[in-house]
Amino acid sequence: MNLLSFFGLEGMFGADLGSGLQPQAAYDDGGRVFRGLDDPDLEEYIRADQNGSGSKQALFNTAVFRAVDVTSAVIAALPFRPMQTRPDGEIIEAIDHPLFEILNDQPNHFQTAPEFKQWMQMRALVDGDGLARIVKTGSGRISGLLPLDDVTATLEGGSPVYRGPRSTIPADEIFHLRGLSWNGLNGLSRIRQAARAINLAKDAEDAAVNIFRNNMAAGGVLSHPGKLSDDARGKLRKRMENRTGIANAGKWLVLQEGMTATPWQQSGRESQQIERSKHQVEEVSRVFGVPRPLMMMDDTSWGSGIEQLGIFFVTYALMPWFTAWEKRGRMSLLTPKDRKTIHLDFDESELLRGSMKDQAEFFSKAIGGPGTKGWKTANEIRRLTGDGRHKDGDTLATGQGNLNVPPKTPSS
Numbered sequence: 001m002n003l004l005s006f007f008g009l010e011g012m013f014g015a016d017l018g019s020g021l022q023p024q025a026a027y028d029d030g031g032r033v034f035r036g037l038d039d040p041d042l043e044e045y046i047r048a049d050q051n052g053s054g055s056k057q058a059l060f061n062t063a064v065f066r067a068v069d070v071t072s073a074v075i076a077a078l079p080f081r082p083m084q085t086r087p088d089g090e091i092i093e094a095i096d097h098p099l100f101e102i103l104n105d106q107p108n109h110f111q112t113a114p115e116f117k118q119w120m121q122m123r124a125l126v127d128g129d130g131l132a133r134i135v136k137t138g139s140g141r142i143s144g145l146l147p148l149d150d151v152t153a154t155l156e157g158g159s160p161v162y163r164g165p166r167s168t169i170p171a172d173e174i175f176h177l178r179g180l181s182w183n184g185l186n187g188l189s190r191i192r193q194a195a196r197a198i199n200l201a202k203d204a205e206d207a208a209v210n211i212f213r214n215n216m217a218a219g220g221v222l223s224h225p226g227k228l229s230d231d232a233r234g235k236l237r238k239r240m241e242n243r244t245g246i247a248n249a250g251k252w253l254v255l256q257e258g259m260t261a262t263p264w265q266q267s268g269r270e271s272q273q274i275e276r277s278k279h280q281v282e283e284v285s286r287v288f289g290v291p292r293p294l295m296m297m298d299d300t301s302w303g304s305g306i307e308q309l310g311i312f313f314v315t316y317a318l319m320p321w322f323t324a325w326e327k328r329g330r331m332s333l334l335t336p337k338d339r340k341t342i343h344l345d346f347d348e349s350e351l352l353r354g355s356m357k358d359q360a361e362f363f364s365k366a367i368g369g370p371g372t373k374g375w376k377t378a379n380e381i382r383r384l385t386g387d388g389r390h391k392d393g394d395t396l397a398t399g400q401g402n403l404n405v406p407p408k409t410p411s412s
Helices: 040-058 062-077 098-104 113-126 195-213 230-242 268-288 305-333 356-367 378-384
Strands: 025-027 032-034 080-085 091-093 129-136 142-147 152-156 159-163 174-178 220-223 260-263 342-346 396-400 403-405
Touching: 062 113, 062 268, 062 305, 080 098, 098 113, 098 142, 113 129, 113 142, 113 174, 113 305, 159 174, 174 305, 195 268, 305 342, 356 378
Parallel strands: none
Antiparallel strands: 025 032, 080 091, 080 342, 129 142, 129 174, 152 159, 220 260, 396 403
16 A cells, blocks of 8 residues: 555555555554554544543543442342253253353453453443453353453444454354444443533532632631731731641631631532532433432432332343343353253342341241242252251242142152
C-alpha cells in the first residue's frame, strides 16, 4: 500500500505516483501497528479507546461504582453450576461434568470462578458485553474460559464476527454475556445510557471540590463595634490563617476588642447542591435497578422493609442476568447431547431466604409430620442450610404418625 492508497487518493493521481512508500501508523505504548485507515484493527482500537476510557472514568463516580460493584459481587458469590436431570426426574449436581470445576472452581490459570463471574458481569454492565474465549482440547472438550478485553463484535451478513488484536475468533469459541441489545448482538452499556446523569453528577462533584479547594465557601462573618485597629487586624488575619485547613476545623478563635462571630446558616444553593447530588444517585440507581438502600442512600430504610427491597433487587435486577447467564451458557458451553439432560443454574436461594423464623416455618411444613405429608426430606433441607447429610435423612413423611417412606429410586 502506498501513501495515496493509505488516504484513498490513488484513483485520483495514479498508482505509480508515490510508489514504494509504505506508511504505517504505530501506537507506541502497546506496539500496535495499523496498515491503513481501512485496517479493522485501527477501527477496533479507536472504538475501544472511545468506549473504554469513558467507562473507566464513569467508575470514579461513587454511585456508578456502587451499583456495578454490588450487582457483580452478588452474582459472583452465587453458585453457577451444571445440573443433571435423572431418568426419574430427580435433579442433581452434575459434579462429573467438565463444566462443574470450570464454573465453580477455576475457569483459567489466573482467576477463580467468583473473580471470573464478577469480571464478566462488570463488563456486561459497564460496556454492554462480557466476552470470554472458550478454550477446548483437541477432542473438543471445554477446558477453560479466558476473559477477553480487546475484542469487538459486529454483525456481518447476519452472522456475528469477533475480531481480536491479531485475528478473528470463531463465534463458536466465544462466550458472550449481554443484556438488552439494540441490534441483537451488542449489549447496551448502562454507562452510556446513563451518560447524562453521570456527567451531571461528575460536574456537581467537581464544582463542590473546586469550592473547597479554592476556599470559596465562607463560614460566617466577624463584626466589630467600632473601627478595627491595624495591629488587631494583622493579628486577626494571622490567627485565622493559622486555623485554616481540615486539621483545624472546629477550633475556637479568640477575638479582640469586643468582636463577635456570626456563622452563616446553610445557604439555599448549598441545599440545592445536596439535593442535586441525591437526585443524580437516584438516576444511576434507576438505570442499574439497584434499590436506594443498597446504594447507601437512606438511613431510615433498614428495618422490616429491607427484606422486601432485597427480594425486589433479586427479582427485577438480578433475575434477568441469571437467565442471561444460564441461557447463554446452555447455547455456548453445552453440546446438543448435553442439553438433553444438563442445564446450567444459578442458585439464588441464598438471597431469597427470609428470617430464621420464616425459614423454620417453611422447613417444618416441607418436611411434614403427623397428619401432614412432606415434600422434602431432611437431607434436602440440610443441603439448603449447608449442613451435611444424615444417615436417616432420606425419607419422606407420609403423614401417618412417624411412619416415613424412602424416596423413589430409579430401580423402583
